[in-house]
Amino acid sequence: MSDEERRDSLADQAAAWIPPWERPTPPKPAVTDEPPAAPPAAAEPAILDTYRSPRTETFQDPVGESPAEPAVEPETSPRAGEPAPGADEAVDEAVGPDAPSGGLAAPHDTSGEPEGEGGAGGVPGKRGRRRAAPAPEPAPVLDDAELRGALEAILLVVDQPVSELALAQVLEQSPERIGPMLDEIAAGYTAAGHGFELRRAAGGWRLYTRPEYATYVERFVLEGQSVRLTQAALETLAVIAYKQPVTRSRISAIRGVNCDGVIRTLVSRGLVEECGTEADSGAFLYRTTTMFLEKLGLNSVDDLPPLAPFLPDDVEELADATR
Template structure:
């Protein structure tokens, strides 16, 4: 290859170069041609700076992170509930008195049933309670009780049926009280003192009343007597006075029962027992 036929650039030279294994074999009879002289070194061409500046590196898209599927939570099978053996049904014995028979009581049976109940009560029993127990109208119970009381009085029995403290109870008649006292007390008396009776009378007529008010009316300290009446169950506390905060006292149901009264309105009036000059005595004490 002559100098005129040399490629103009290194790229053309590289393209024209054939590797040894690709060259055609040389015949044996011919002498090997002299190796060509190496081409003169060519000066490198000047490349503009704009072409030599490195271009922007390609930005590779981030590889997506592998998303792992959530592992399924183990589902535990519900434990079988323990099966308890059924409780045996209690056997209810039939009542000797049939409920339907209570509604068919005639007047004679109702009178006998009321007498049997009144003989065992220890305090007055109301008509409403008797009506509930016997399953009868309250008006019928009240009428039969009033008829029983009138019948005992007309027959002259030693006991009487009275309405006291909001209920009914059997009592002995006053004319036979000496015989009853002799049997019950047997010579022992448990009477209230004069001071206790006076204090009880003040509470009965002035109730509700404070301890200080009772002491002022009687003119002496009544603390001990008040405690005695409370222990006997004849009086009871019923709140406190708003102004002073002192306890208020009133008579109890036992008080009405002992006196045979239905309410405190049946207490006798004090006017006949007061002196004529009560106003002068009150002014003198001031």
């Protein structure tokens, strides 16, 4: 081609050139519900077989090219907005028939269900269930003769009064049987004329020697060495027994003398104990103990004799004289 022909060709091309913004818009393809056809899968080069990864199943190109994408089959690809085939069955299997609608199944609570074959050591793949604990065997019911002997054996070794509830728990029997049986045992000892008796004291039961044999018991136990409370200790103990809970200052005001040393003696012998403080002054309060009831043979402080018969006739005159 000569220079003139080449020049004319370039001029024709320049005259026929149209800018991009003036070019006509190509027609848009029609929208259909059918998925676009996938391009045919390219044949795999035989040389790339050696670079196939066994774990990810992708092709590793040593030259740096991007790995080949697998072909998408139209019949297995879901449409836009539609779930994949088999998704409903997979969700139903994973969630379960009892799951609430629109969400995953709530965690199954097996705390109250017995353990079945799928538990520990059972068939794998089944839900584990806890095995229910065996119910405790009921305690054997003792007959009257055996219950009587058991109660007598326990009462012989106790060192303080024992309640009916404690005896029922030890013997594993109903508390309704213990009380009547103890009354029957006490009545039997009295009728037989034994030197001891079963008596209720300090809220419980204990064996005691009978008062008519007290001199023989004292002679055997004390052997002439008896420790007696002083007159001041007896007066202080009487004030605490009838006025409890009471403070030291109140006791001293009733007796008219200081009683700190006497109270310490009664506390050391276990006849009196502290039971809190007074709300107004913060002074310690004192009351009698269970040993006090046990030594006097009383069941409670309500069994103390009334003071009215022991008061003098001119008690009002004496009260006015001390003012």
